[in-house]
Amino acid sequence: MRDTVTAVYEIESALPLEAVAEVMAGEQSCGTFVAVARETAELRARHAATVRSVEELPLSGATPLPGAAGEATEIRRGRVTIDFPLVNFGPSLPSLLAAVAGNLFELREAAALRLVDLDLPAAFADAYPGPQFGVTGTRRLAGRAEGPLLGTIVKPSIGLSIDELCALVAELAEAGIDFIKDDELQANPPGLPLAKRVPAVMEVLKRTAERTGHMPMYAFNITDDIDRLAYHHDLVRDAGGSCVMVCLNSVGLAGTDYLRRRCELPIHGHRAGFGAYSRSPQLGIAFRAFQKLARLAGADHLHTNGIANKFYESDDEVLASIRDVRTPLLGGYAALPVLSSGQTPGLAHATYEAVGTQDLLVLAGGGIHGHPDGSAAGVRAMREAWASALDGEPLDSRAAAVPELATALATFGRR
């Protein structure tokens, strides 16, 4: 039997959906728009992608993509499942992308075309080591054996002086936070380069840890040209740091894999830019497919957003993303979902009830730094909110005992 990659698409077309599925399979394997010499039956048997199923779905109601063939009134929607022979590309993520997520988005036959899921053969597990630390390794390095890891993002995102940054990091570390990250906008800017930021921040974290006995994980954003990734990683490692962060779409999945193969620290995978190819329901790549590729490429932490966030996704979509990241891939590839964007203490109970797991990294930026009594009070409020959720204690009862939590709820609201 052929080893195959199975790709699932949601499409719309005014043409018969079965015919469109055949065009997709043909264009993305051995066909072109006219019959050509040497395209033998034997070649097709070995290399042709094959349509496994076409199921009709209710129409989305969204405008057809530009250039779509046929009459708009004839459009139907369907889920198309196609098997691609592994022999066409081998277990190579970049080559896989050209096959399952390449030219086909441009086909006139499609009024909508979205890659929603991928099922990969074991050969990919042999080729890609994937997350090196995952949930367990991250808990160990962050010193938080149970409960959700609570984190924050340095704010303002950019522009702090090194002294201001160090003061903020000291305050957060003193407050007992588990995780601090650079903003996705703060990478290696000329004014505050990693060469200056990494040793200064690590010095603060070590000094604080001497007193508190606990050092938070700090994700340094090392997003940059490929040739600087290993250098910046080594800088973090050598300074005693425990995490590096990259914007997955900026360095690319191939760039993430390149880093992974040289990496001795967890990789915090930020999804900035994901919306460009995923927010339209008519086009692109859905989170379920994307997160599998990102985990293969080595991301230990993956942003899913959280409920009630400031971005476009519904709570149901966010919760599905969290489940996706926690679902084993090829028998492993455990990664930690990162709940972020607009997260506040008032969301802890609703989140825990919906996800049913403590294996989460919950980030609050404004929800911590914007606390009227300062960042330390913000951390305390988040911690108490989550502790009460895990204990099954109502939020109000805990807030009555913890003034920082009461203030946070009054300031940021609740779900």
Added chain:
Amino acid sequence: MRDTVTAVYEIESALPLEAVAEVMAGEQSCGTFVAVARETAELRARHAATVRSVEELPLSGATPLPGAAGEATEIRRGRVTIDFPLVNFGPSLPSLLAAVAGNLFELREAAALRLVDLDLPAAFADAYPGPQFGVTGTRRLAGRAEGPLLGTIVKPSIGLSIDELCALVAELAEAGIDFIKDDELQANPPGLPLAKRVPAVMEVLKRTAERTGHMPMYAFNITDDIDRLAYHHDLVRDAGGSCVMVCLNSVGLAGTDYLRRRCELPIHGHRAGFGAYSRSPQLGIAFRAFQKLARLAGADHLHTNGIANKFYESDDEVLASIRDVRTPLLGGYAALPVLSSGQTPGLAHATYEAVGTQDLLVLAGGGIHGHPDGSAAGVRAMREAWASALDGEPLDSRAAAVPELATALATFGRR
């Protein structure tokens, strides 16, 4: 004065467009959703992105993106121009992407959000070498000083045996083609790896060149993990090859730049996957912005599609893309537009009239291989069609003298 990157967006929103523009500038520089400590006026003066202009545009009529705030009936469309301080990211393509094309696609404030253009400061020219060969170098290596370079894609895309591939390459080389490329689906598959394909193809090309005195450029598709790019490039170079190809979106712009810094051959940049973030008019990144980034990353050849192609773009869009690739960037970065998809001899006159330049690489896959008298006849027909277009001779008059051209027109039609 601050060095800035100017980014132009087309947006839709039910909220006042000016307010949305301010949110975009804030979210993508030093703001977050609540005021935070240490966000001083001085910090903002240095690091805040600023809205330069907001111009109203006619509505697109397309469905608003999911999660968009406000009432659909209130939606307006506008062009927003924002200046991002260079100091926030420095001249780093990956960091630039996180700022101008990162989280903002996910904003609820936007019912549509598309990056349509970028104006970059000179610092990027100092940081990125860009195309090494461009038009001039490609002409030199392909041995075609004037007229469009005529090329083709190996078809069937995948599945040929090494002997079949060599026979096809010999036939095309004998026919006097300027350029041959692997399909974007044919990279380094286990059945026909580059280590086997490169020496065999180069041997055929050399043997043919000894007789014909002319060796076409062959673009070997080396798309793969980053760690294999330099190895595969060296394989091509050492075998006497003159071009490497990558799928820009599969290896990433950062991966392309990584290759460029180790490359001694022109880089043929394929855009497979571009549609995923560009086909919706409501979202993503337009070709004008994309091609600037791809040229900075080092692509010598850039796919624009051709007129009357089998994909979604209108002829006007294709022609604008060809103009974009030919427009100097930061005073240079000359790249060669690659016209492909459904190209046939019958399009030569219409194309030449519309683009007004010979500095083109025109690829025909099925339009050459599908010629009833074989690939060599297909090449002859393409060459004669273009020669007559450049000579100002009507297509019919040339077809009357060249049977291969007459057959091609009868088979594939004309514009």
